Structures are given as structure tokens and as C-alpha cells.
Amino acid sequence: MKKVTYFPGCSAHGTSEEFDMTVKMVMKSLDVQMEEIPDWNCCGATSAHSLSETLAYALPLRNLVLAEKLDNATMAIPCASCYQRLKVTKVHMDDNPELARKINSTVIDEGTYKGKVAVKSMLQYCYEDIGLEAIKSKVTKSLAGMKLACYYGCLLTRPKNITHFDSPEYPMSMDHIVEALGAKATEFDYKTECCGASFSISDTEVVINLSSQILEMARESGAHAIVVACPLCQSNLDMRQPDIEKHTGKKINLPIFYFTQLMALAFGMSQKDMMFNKHIVPVEGALANIGKIEPEPEKVKKPRKAVEAESEVE
Amino acid sequence: MITLGLQEKNTLLAEVNQRSGANVLECYQCGKCVSTCPVSQYMDFPPREIIQLVKLGQRNEVYMANSTWFCLTCSACSGRCPRQIEIPAVMEAIRHLAIEENYVNDSTKVKEIRKFHEIFLDMIKRYGRNYELRMMAEFNIRTRNLFKDMHLAPKALLKGKIPLGVKPMKSAKAIRRMYQLAEKLEKKHQ
Numbered sequence A: 001m002k003k004v005t006y007f008p009g010c011s012a013h014g015t016s017e018e019f020d021m022t023v024k025m026v027m028k029s030l031d032v033q034m035e036e037i038p039d040w041n042c043c044g045a046t047s048a049h050s051l052s053e054t055l056a057y058a059l060p061l062r063n064l065v066l067a068e069k070l071d072n073a074t075m076a077i078p079c080a081s082c083y084q085r086l087k088v089t090k091v092h093m094d095d096n097p098e099l100a101r102k103i104n105s106t107v108i109d110e111g112t113y114k115g116k117v118a119v120k121s122m123l124q125y126c127y128e129d130i131g132l133e134a135i136k137s138k139v140t141k142s143l144a145g146m147k148l149a150c151y152y153g154c155l156l157t158r159p160k161n162i163t164h165f166d167s168p169e170y171p172m173s174m175d176h177i178v179e180a181l182g183a184k185a186t187e188f189d190y191k192t193e194c195c196g197a198s199f200s201i202s203d204t205e206v207v208i209n210l211s212s213q214i215l216e217m218a219r220e221s222g223a224h225a226i227v228v229a230c231p232l233c234q235s236n237l238d239m240r241q242p243d244i245e246k247h248t249g250k251k252i253n254l255p256i257f258y259f260t261q262l263m264a265l266a267f268g269m270s271q272k273d274m275m276f277n278k279h280i281v282p283v284e285g286a287l288a289n290i291g292k293i294e295p296e297p298e299k300v301k302k303p304r305k306a307v308e309a310e311s312e313v314e
Numbered sequence B: 001m002i003t004l005g006l007q008e009k010n011t012l013l014a015e016v017n018q019r020s021g022a023n024v025l026e027c028y029q030c031g032k033c034v035s036t037c038p039v040s041q042y043m044d045f046p047p048r049e050i051i052q053l054v055k056l057g058q059r060n061e062v063y064m065a066n067s068t069w070f071c072l073t074c075s076a077c078s079g080r081c082p083r084q085i086e087i088p089a090v091m092e093a094i095r096h097l098a099i100e101e102n103y104v105n106d107s108t109k110v111k112e113i114r115k116f117h118e119i120f121l122d123m124i125k126r127y128g129r130n131y132e133l134r135m136m137a138e139f140n141i142r143t144r145n146l147f148k149d150m151h152l153a154p155k156a157l158l159k160g161k162i163p164l165g166v167k168p169m170k171s172a173k174a175i176r177r178m179y180q181l182a183e184k185l186e187k188k189h190q
Helices: A017-029 A045-051 A053-068 A080-095 A097-110 A122-130 A132-138 A173-180 A204-220 A231-239 A241-248 A259-266 A309-313 B011-020 B032-036 B047-055 B059-064 B076-080 B087-100 B108-127 B132-142 B150-158 B172-189
Strands: A002-006 A032-036 A074-077 A118-121 A147-150 A225-228 A256-258
Touching: A002 A122, A017 A032, A017 A256, A017 A259, A045 A053, A045 A080, A045 B087, A045 B108, A053 A080, A053 A097, A053 B172, A074 A080, A074 A122, A080 A097, A080 A118, A080 A231, A097 B172, A118 A122, A122 A132, A122 A173, A122 A259, A132 A173, A147 A173, A173 A259, A204 A225, A204 A231, A204 A241, A225 A231, A225 A259, A231 A241, A231 A256, A256 A259, B011 B047, B011 B087, B032 B047, B032 B076, B047 B059, B047 B087, B059 B087, B076 B087, B108 B132, B108 B172
Parallel strands: A002 A032, A002 A074, A074 A118, A147 A225, A225 A256
Antiparallel strands: none
8 A cells, every 4th residue: 555645735625625535536446545734734825925935935844844744755736736836845945955944943833844755746646656557457437438638737847847747848647647547638739838827816817818728729629628637727717617708709618627537437436426516617518428439530640749848949 | 217327236137136046147038938928918028028127227117017926937938948047936036026125016907916915825824724715705805896706606606616614724823923933034034
């Protein structure tokens, strides 16, 4: 049995309850024991690093310090924003012991930061630590027939010198996971474009504009649905979709799944536990494609490889 | 107004470089960041121009621009920058310096973005965690825009997309103490 430290993040108790729920179901089935950080706090998200450099480090640091008490080598974080804040803090603290001491003084009651826990996103943990073979071995109900656009957003793979995971331009880890589940990942060029993130509330116009382009490109790629690994991407693309349809005058009707919801589905778990009823865009139409395999003419297709940022630069 | 004083020392450049850990002098103005940036059309000065203004030491223009508030920190620009300048870190350094030196951009949009961040940090100070529904309600009240997003409410609430309550931390006191100590540290820093 594998053991991993779990940092759910605030949205796990709010808008992304279904992500939290399905992560727990899937990990149990994959024989991974998750230990939640006791009395964790908010990572500060975009707001802390927008206004205060000290709080931007102090809020995540408290969680990093508490995580070290659990004695697991790795921490897995479902929310992309939490992941990014904790990872940035870890990298900067490890690089600069003096800064670490200074920030640590604001949470000294919790303990001293040693930097011994690796920080990974849930997607990265599934891809690197669990692996495609283990995922494939649990599939009892293949998703064959479903075409999915995998959307990573900005924070899971960028900046590259912080995340050290997948490609910042054309990542493939989630594509490989959904293909391990039997579905087909479409060629989707907007997979790392930003959805507008925290402007969801403070400047909705930006989110409508950016998210509408992502949704349209996913539709054009031939996908029946979009798969995400970030609560804010999910809520921007799902909850704002009716507004986007009104704004552009085009029907989109693309449900937005968390990749763990689809894992649970392919593992043959009960649909009731996946909380599809929470989705604003109904999922039934997309799920009806499972099992419907259209006879595709055999064509030779070049495998598409992840593009490395450096090779583009030079 | 942009003023050029060649005799004066460019203190802004040194401060921004020191804070951000980047070296903006590396920039050769190719503009790749501007074409990559998903929000450059909303900015007074897109990233390339902000960097040029820093090089020219134009403190007032740089601090008063809405650009740093619109930056989503998505890092698309820095990933493609041929000089590997960490542009989001530069934007952040400028924003922090402007806040510390009490420069206030009072356009409605920037005021709303800033208010959102203040309410968010307030939520954490109170509960240790973000309380989404309350945050949205407070944002509407404090920006005097009561009906914003109300059309989403029936569906989002009925479906449980946005829960009514929050599970607060047990030791929210630790967070309040962290805020006090952080404030002290930042005062000392100035």
C-alpha cells in the first residue's frame, strides 16, 4: 500500500466537492492511503500573492510545516492553484534559507520548515507515482466511444522551472490517462490557455472572453466533453457556460469533468457518488457516447509529441 | 508624462530587479510576451512596454498602470520569452512596490480587482479558509453591485455547486497571529 499526504484545499469543501469525493474513491481503489493535513489552512490563492509577499509565502508554509509531521515523502494536491502556491513556496524556501527563516517566524508555533516533503499535483501523482499500467488494470468499464479534450490550464505545468512536470506548451499526461481509461483524447490546441482564473468574480468579462475561446476550440476538436484537473477551470467553464453561450450566440453544450470522475466511472463505481448532479451543463449526452464506436477509416496518423519549450525558443 | 533624465540614477530598475529576481535589462523588446498574453488587450501598457518603462525608470507610469492588476500570473509569456525573463514576477514586484508606496489606481476595474483580493484575504483571516458564498456576497455589497451573478444563484445553489456553509479551521487563531506577524515583518522591510 502506498501512502500520501493529502491537501484538499478550500474548494474541496465548496465548488469542487465532486473532485475531492472522486479523488478519495479512486485512491482507495488504487490502494493508496491518503492522510489529510490536520487543520490545514487556505493557501492564499491569487489574492495573497497579489497583495502581500509575506502572506503569499506564510499561508502555504504553514501547510508545508504541518505536512512534514505526517512522515510521508509526497504530498498530492487536487487544486491547481493550491498546488502552485505550495510548490512556489517550497522552491523559494529551499533556495533561500534566509527567506525561509524569516517567513517561518510567522508560523513558528507550528514548527520549523525542513523541506522534506515533495509537492505534486494530483494529476502528476496519478501519472508519475501510480502510473498508467496500474490505472489501466483497474478499468472494468471502458470509456471507448468517448472523445475528450484534455484541458490543463496554466498552473499545472507552468512555470516550468517551478513545476518540473510535463510540457508547458502541449502537455500529454492527462491525455494518456484518459486513453488508459479507453477514451480518445482529441488534438486540442488550447489545452494550456488561461480560463481567466480568479477574475471569475472580479472581472467576469475577461473570463467569458477567454473561456469561450477554450470551449469553442474544444468543440472544434470534436470532443464530447472537456476533462480538467483544476477546480477553478471547472467552475469557469461549467458554471459560466450558459453566459458564454448567450454572449457568443452559439450553443456549446460541453460538460466539464474532473479526470478523477472519469477514472471512477471507468473503474465501474456508482455514478451517484460521482456527483454528476452538481454539474451545470448536463453530462448525460456526453456519457451516452460510451460504447458507441463509430467505424473510423484506418488512416496513418503521426503521433503527436509534447513540445519542449526550449526547443521552441532556440 | 514620460520624462527622461539621463543624469538621474534609475532606482526603479534596481528595485524591480531585486524584488523579482529577474533582470529586465535582458529584454530586447521582441514582443512575444504581448502576443502570448491572454489579457494584454485590457492593459494600459502590455508587458513589453511595462518592461521598457522600468528600463527608463518611469516610476509613476509603471505604478499607476492597470497592467500589473490584470496579469493572471499564467506564465505563458515567460515560458515563451527568448530571454527567459520571469515576467509575472516582474509584474508582481511592481504591484507590491506600488502598494507599499501608496500608489492607487482608482479606475473602476482595478478597484474591483483589488477589492476582491482584499475580501478574499479577509475571509482567510476570519475563517482560515475561503468561504465562497460569503465572499461573493460581500464582493457584491462592497462594490455596490448587488445583483451581479444573481442569475446563477438558483441553479448553483439548488444543485449544491456552491454550498451554503464552510468548515472553518479549528485554529483560525493561528492565522490571525500569522497576519499580525506578517504585517510587522513587512513594516520592518520598508
